[in-house]
Amino acid sequence: MDTPLRLEAIVASVRPKRFAPVVADWFLRQAGADADFEVGVIDLIDTPLPVDLIETDAVRAFQRRVEAADAFVAVTSEYNHGYPASLKTAFDSVKREWRGKPIGFVSYGGLSGGLRAVEQLRQVVAEIHMVSVRETVSFHEAKRKFDADGQTADAAAIDACARMLRQLSWWATALRTARAADPYPGS
Template sequence: MSEGTLRLAVIIGSSRVGRTGPAVARWFVAEVEACAMYDVDVLDLADVELPLSLTQEPGGESAELLASVAARLDAADAFVVITPEYNHSFTAPMKNLIDWHRAEWQAKPVAFVSYGGLSGGLRAVEQLRLVFAELHAATIRDTVSFHGVWQHIGDDGVLRAPDAAVPAKAMLEKLQWWACALKDARTARPYAA
């Protein structure tokens, strides 16, 4: 097993006004901190305006922002994507983040916390699994999903989900196993895609 604390990048995949993602992220980060397995870096896509066009090499501030985000993703040993479901899929900002980076995802585990209406965001997770497989990332089977998420958020904007703590801990433990195994493997032998 690798020495030291694992670095976990928690990505808030929604950037819409009035979004639920920050409430879900605050709840999840509290769960992560309670298990004391990871150092957490929260990457909120509402705060990251990546270029939308992949047709030309970005310059200036866009290049600096891309380099900064790439460094944060590269430093992570594992990822958790917090995703809503929009029109049976995940968000455009999430796809843009994924598409601007490749090596940063490779041979690293990805887990999901999803939210939405009746499906709880699970259709978005299934599509994200396909995309991450193409990037040579290992997705974790266990997820945490909030069906009818708005029923769990109080007037204070706090998500209350005591029943979700057990599945979150189980997911984090499996993510830790994969993160350690893949970190050891990348250390012993660099991954070549």
């Protein structure tokens, strides 16, 4: 690889007193230590995407950011057995820019660890022509998994994160090469 892959971490929760920053910061430290990636953060709490999906300056800036990325990771909570509405708005605010790009998931929640939200998201990202990687990082009873410094000793999550980053690197490299040779044929 001549240039690092651009990985954008999308922080989905926009609720007051959200736990998202703890999980996202942990993931960003893991991804930031990987030489394959140049990592950015799109925190949806700071990204004013209109729910009526009209095109605004903020939407156009978001579209440019998605277009420039090679890969994505959605850091998502699970609310009422689903993913946050802010994440669906983000996916729906952009169209062609998502296509032919890989995405991984870091989820957190109660007993399910956000896995129900991830399974729903796999359907959404397939429809917008993204490739979801197999490996997922999941924090069950997330608030118990992190110490006061935002560190975790959850060996399964640490291992899954390393595997997910390897899969993202492979897919992002392959798809970046493919898009450069022949634009993605999505409709």
